[in-house]
Amino acid sequence: MIGIVVVSHSLALAEAAVDLASQMAPPERRPVIRVAAGLDGGGFGTDATAVAAAIRGADSPDGILILADLGSAVLSSELALELVEPDIAQRAQVCPAPLVEGLVAAVATASAGGDRAAAAAEANAGLAAKVEHLGPGDLPAGVLIPGAAVAGPAPDAAALVWQGAIENEHGLHVRPAAALVANLGPFDAQIQLSNQTLGKGPVLASSLAGMTTLGLRRGDVLAARITGPEAAAALAALRELAANRFGEGKKGAAASKTADADDAAAPEAADSAQTGRQIVVGPAQHLAAVIDVSGYLPGDAAAERTRLDEAVAAVLARLQAKAREQTRHFGIFAAQGALLEDPELAQTLHAGIAEGRTAVAIVEHDFAALAHELDALDDPYLRERAQDIRSLARQLTAELTGAEIDVSEAEGILIVSELDPFVASSLNPSRCLGVVTCSGGATGHGVIVAAARGIPVVTGQKEAADIPNRTIVGLDPVHQRLWVNPTMAELAEIDRLAVERRNEATLAAELCQEPAVTQAGRRILVEANIGCLDDALTALGNGADGAGLVRTEVLFADWDHAPTAAEQADSFQRLGQALGGRMLTIRTWDPGGDKPLAFLPQAPEANPMLGERGLRAMRRAPELFHTQLEAVALASRRTPVRVLFPMVCEPAELRWAADKLTQVLGRTGGHVAVGMMVETPAAALRAADFGPLVDFISIGTNDLTQYAMAADRGNSAVAHLAQGEHPAVWDLIRLAAKAFAGRPIAVCGDYASQPELVPRLVAAGATELSVRPPLVGLVKLAVRTRA
Amino acid sequence: MPLNRAGAAAWLAAWAQKAEANVDYLTDLDRQIGDADHGANLKRGLAAVTALDPDGFAGPADYLKKTGLTLVSTVGGASGLLYGTFFLRVAAAWPSQEGDAAGLGAAFKAGLDDIQKRGKAVLGDKTMVDALVPAFAAYDAATAAGQGIGPALAQAAAACAAGRDATVPLIARKGRASYLGERSAGHLDPGAASATYLVEAAASTLP
Numbered sequence: 001m002i003g004i005v006v007v008s009h010s011l012a013l014a015e016a017a018v019d020l021a022s023q024m025a026p027p028e029r030r031p032v033i034r035v036a037a038g039l040d041g042g043g044f045g046t047d048a049t050a051v052a053a054a055i056r057g058a059d060s061p062d063g064i065l066i067l068a069d070l071g072s073a074v075l076s077s078e079l080a081l082e083l084v085e086p087d088i089a090q091r092a093q094v095c096p097a098p099l100v101e102g103l104v105a106a107v108a109t110a111s112a113g114g115d116r117a118a119a120a121a122e123a124n125a126g127l128a129a130k131v132e133h134l135g136p137g138d139l140p141a142g143v144l145i146p147g148a149a150v151a152g153p154a155p156d157a158a159a160l161v162w163q164g165a166i167e168n169e170h171g172l173h174v175r176p177a178a179a180l181v182a183n184l185g186p187f188d189a190q191i192q193l194s195n196q197t198l199g200k201g202p203v204l205a206s207s208l209a210g211m212t213t214l215g216l217r218r219g220d221v222l223a224a225r226i227t228g229p230e231a232a233a234a235l236a237a238l239r240e241l242a243a244n245r246f247g248e249g250k251k252g253a254a255a256s257k258t259a260d261a262d263d264a265a266a267p268e269a270a271d272s273a274q275t276g277r278q279i280v281v282g283p284a285q286h287l288a289a290v291i292d293v294s295g296y297l298p299g300d301a302a303a304e305r306t307r308l309d310e311a312v313a314a315v316l317a318r319l320q321a322k323a324r325e326q327t328r329h330f331g332i333f334a335a336q337g338a339l340l341e342d343p344e345l346a347q348t349l350h351a352g353i354a355e356g357r358t359a360v361a362i363v364e365h366d367f368a369a370l371a372h373e374l375d376a377l378d379d380p381y382l383r384e385r386a387q388d389i390r391s392l393a394r395q396l397t398a399e400l401t402g403a404e405i406d407v408s409e410a411e412g413i414l415i416v417s418e419l420d421p422f423v424a425s426s427l428n429p430s431r432c433l434g435v436v437t438c439s440g441g442a443t444g445h446g447v448i449v450a451a452a453r454g455i456p457v458v459t460g461q462k463e464a465a466d467i468p469n470r471t472i473v474g475l476d477p478v479h480q481r482l483w484v485n486p487t488m489a490e491l492a493e494i495d496r497l498a499v500e501r502r503n504e505a506t507l508a509a510e511l512c513q514e515p516a517v518t519q520a521g522r523r524i525l526v527e528a529n530i531g532c533l534d535d536a537l538t539a540l541g542n543g544a545d546g547a548g549l550v551r552t553e554v555l556f557a558d559w560d561h562a563p564t565a566a567e568q569a570d571s572f573q574r575l576g577q578a579l580g581g582r583m584l585t586i587r588t589w590d591p592g593g594d595k596p597l598a599f600l601p602q603a604p605e606a607n608p609m610l611g612e613r614g615l616r617a618m619r620r621a622p623e624l625f626h627t628q629l630e631a632v633a634l635a636s637r638r639t640p641v642r643v644l645f646p647m648v649c650e651p652a653e654l655r656w657a658a659d660k661l662t663q664v665l666g667r668t669g670g671h672v673a674v675g676m677m678v679e680t681p682a683a684a685l686r687a688a689d690f691g692p693l694v695d696f697i698s699i700g701t702n703d704l705t706q707y708a709m710a711a712d713r714g715n716s717a718v719a720h721l722a723q724g725e726h727p728a729v730w731d732l733i734r735l736a737a738k739a740f741a742g743r744p745i746a747v748c749g750d751y752a753s754q755p756e757l758v759p760r761l762v763a764a765g766a767t768e769l770s771v772r773p774p775l776v777g778l779v780k781l782a783v784r785t786r787a
Numbered sequence: 788m789p790l791n792r793a794g795a796a797a798w799l800a801a802w803a804q805k806a807e808a809n810v811d812y813l814t815d816l817d818r819q820i821g822d823a824d825h826g827a828n829l830k831r832g833l834a835a836v837t838a839l840d841p842d843g844f845a846g847p848a849d850y851l852k853k854t855g856l857t858l859v860s861t862v863g864g865a866s867g868l869l870y871g872t873f874f875l876r877v878a879a880a881w882p883s884q885e886g887d888a889a890g891l892g893a894a895f896k897a898g899l900d901d902i903q904k905r906g907k908a909v910l911g912d913k914t915m916v917d918a919l920v921p922a923f924a925a926y927d928a929a930t931a932a933g934q935g936i937g938p939a940l941a942q943a944a945a946a947c948a949a950g951r952d953a954t955v956p957l958i959a960r961k962g963r964a965s966y967l968g969e970r971s972a973g974h975l976d977p978g979a980a981s982a983t984y985l986v987e988a989a990a991s992t993l994p
Contacts, residue, residue, distance in 0.1 A: 045828070045863020048871070049856060071963060072865035075905055079859065079868060165907055197907070197960065219909040274931075509932030513942050533910070540921050540946060541928025574911045577957070580921055580949030638956045638972070777932070
């Protein structure tokens with residue numbers, strides 16, 4: 001017979017409940033019941049060590065059922081399961097049933113010979129009788145009762161129950177919810193799900209719309225109640241789905257694992273330790289650009305086709321996993337995945353198989369041909385894709401030949417022909433000191449990923465291809481300098497520079513939480529540009545005075561449906577919380593160009609950078625814009641926020657946006673400061689025209705440079721114009737700042753992240769600098785010492 | 788104080804002293820959104836902890852483990868359980884070398900992870916997690932930049948207090964306060980307040 005443990009805040013309550021339940025069974029058929037209730041001194045409370053002792057006392061080979069009253073009683077029971085011997089813990093189960101009803105039902109079932117699962121099911125169904133009598137109207141939302149909130153069969157005693165916390169990064173959004181509906185649909189069972197944490201539901205698991213109303217976020221507890229002929233099989237399927245994070249990963253068992261497993265799964269947290277500006281010296285190591293395929297044994301056409309399909313599926317799965325893991329760079333990996341999913345590509349590959357070629361040969365030649373075609377195109381965006389194609393070919397070839405392309409063990413200074421984002425994201429920053437690329441500019445996706453992870457990169461060094469392995473090389477990412485086989489004198493010089501750079505970083509870190517005040521006594525706010533929660537935490541750790549730019553299109557890049565106002569407001573609240581309640585500057589959706597939004601499809605444009613970007617795209621999708629402004633208004637009641645409108649050229653555009661905001665605030669109340677991005681020469685030249693319409697401006701130097709210099713940031717042929725600083729851009733900055741003198745003037749482009757430019761920005765009138773999160777301390781130091 | 792039994796004891800004593808000095812304040816915070824027992828509960832638990840003799844244990848890990856179990860047994864509410872969980876985990880990960888700033892950070896992080904696993908609270912739920920997450924993030928950022936235990940803990944304490952203060956506008960999603968829903972907004976979370984004493988006590992004793 002099973003044993004039962006009663007955990008309560010009150011000893012009197014527990015003992016009375018046991019007395020009551022004992023009436024259900026004759027003395028010789030009563031299960032062992034142990035009580036852990038109240039505190040030693042007689043007060044209300046629960047004690048996990050006492051619960052552990054009770055569990056040991058009630059132990060039985062048939063298992064132990066634990067029933068608990070409120071809040072910490074449940075937590076104490078869970079902790080107690082960790083305190084007892086593992087074999088005992090395995091036999092024990094904490095039951096979510098209400099204490100009195102559950103205990104009565106469990107004792108009755110146990111005395112009739114029911115096993116632990118049966119007793120648990122009966123206990124969980126313990127509320128049913130009351131509900132049947134009183135009707136569902138008297139139930140608080142979220143109590144799991146069949147037929148209470150959804151149409152369904154009458155209460156069924158043979159119900160199975162399950163609950164577990166959602167571990168998916170973004171909660172149970174549409175994709176995992178759809179996986180749940182699809183996987184549980186085939187069973188002949190009624191499955192009711194609810195969000196235990198928020199008290200929402202229950203809804204039927206067959207309804208995707210219903211699922212989304214549960215609003216399951218990460219950490220929320222999903223509860224299921226399953227009845228019907230195939231209930232057991234459905235429960236097993238649900239368990240498996242949950243263990244696999246509903247199709248989004250394999251870390252399901254982590255809930256019961258120790259922190260070691262979690263640490264390994266959270267590489268991004270450690271990534272922010274370095275700024276990527278450090279000077280490094282180490283032995284060179286080439287990453288082979290070409291994988292040896294001479295040992296490949298071809299099969300027949302059918303086998304080759306299967307291998308190719310499997311390789312594509314494996315690489316796609318890996319890219320999707322990367323996209324989820326590298327939340328900052330979701331778009332980069334998602335774009336590579338999309339290339340691989342292109343049906344036309346599959347057709348081309350299969351046609352090659354039909355011609356009798358091997359999978360390896362097709363990948364090698366067709367991808368090379370495609371990359372070559374793209375390389376030859378005028379369009380710089382398509383040229384950028386050529387690099388993606390080569391990266392995909394490499395991954396597919398490795399998959400087909402079994403070649404090792406894992407670079408996480410790479411040590412020293414890695415030399416690559418070009419740095420693809422997959423490699424950049426797989427490097428171990430504590431082993432790989434730096435990267436040298438033979439071709440490609442400083443704006444490639446791989447370089448961006450590496451920089452964000454604190455790995456210094458020097459780009460476009462053609463001669464690096466000939467450096468023998470293990471040659472000592474040094475690199476300075478700030479001045480893009482490379483030393484090959486340095487002499488003793490050079491080594492001493494490198495060492496001196498490295499120490500200087502490191503001392504600067506240390507000093508910056510020590511003072512980072514202090515305000516940045518110029519020598520003339522002006523306080524400059526140094527804020528961070530953020531796109532995810534980790535960015536916000538990094539920013540706080542580095543002393544940010546707030547977020548000068550929240551890139552909402554990055555924050556929600558991996559959502560395949562438009563987030564609701566409440567969902568967005570929740571995200572903003574978390575960012576604000578992570579920043580210790582400092583000001584968030586929320587930039588409204590800025591899609592277009594190189595950052596599409598999945599839920600705002602856009603027709604291809606010949607010149608996307610000159611096309612429907614920022615506010616322009618919002619005029620086509622006003623409801624999306626309206627929802628975001630509602631989110632800003634909602635968030636403003638919980639955490640300090642202001643709003644920033646991107647891609648403005650004329651006052652009419654801004655007036656349209658500001659009117660929308662006024663309408664929303666008219667309904668919700670409150671006030672939100674309004675700002676505009678100054679990122680077009682038109683806006684900078686005529687900044688005074690916008691004066692009456694906004695409270696502050698934020699100068700985006702990257703786009704301002706691109707548009708003023710007529711040079712594309714992604715095109716390495718014009719990199720000398722698109723990067724670096726230019727007198728024309730400085731003039732535009734000064735003009736805009738002069739027109740807004742006396743009001744907040746922020747700079748959020750790359751200019752602000754360069755300590756050497758800080759004094760000139762401050763002199764031009766900037767009052768706020770918003771920079772990459774790891775650089776906040778350095779920029780603050782530059783304000784104090786140079787401005 | 789060093790990272791030995793005496794240092795750990797000084798930390799706990801400082802925490803107990805802060806909690807004791809503010810017992811009415813904590814209880815008052817808890818009265819606004821909870822069951823008005825946080826101050827008294829914590830005072831009782833910490834009195835039991837400070838009554839432990841650190842010299843009676845083989846090392847700081849054993850001492851901190853007993854601290855965890857004592858908190859679990861004597862505080863009663865969820866807070867004791869969560870702080871107990873924290874110390875059980877911190878004890879297991881306590882650095883064996885003096886001055887091991889990164890090791891101490893790893894121990895804090897492990898303890899915080901277990902608090903979150905046990906309580907299932909995330910940032911923004913208006914709990915002690917809102918104070919502790921930014922605190923230990925600031926600590927890690929400082930040690931990653933090469934700073935020692937002293938300055939890192941000072942930054943952790945500042946971030947912790949900022950996180951605590953930022954719980955005021957939040958709507959509680961965990962614990963007794965979550966029963967109040969919207970009405971919980973506008974009050975400081977008592978758990979975040981006592982967690983800040985914990986980190987401030989560390990900053991004043993462990994370096």
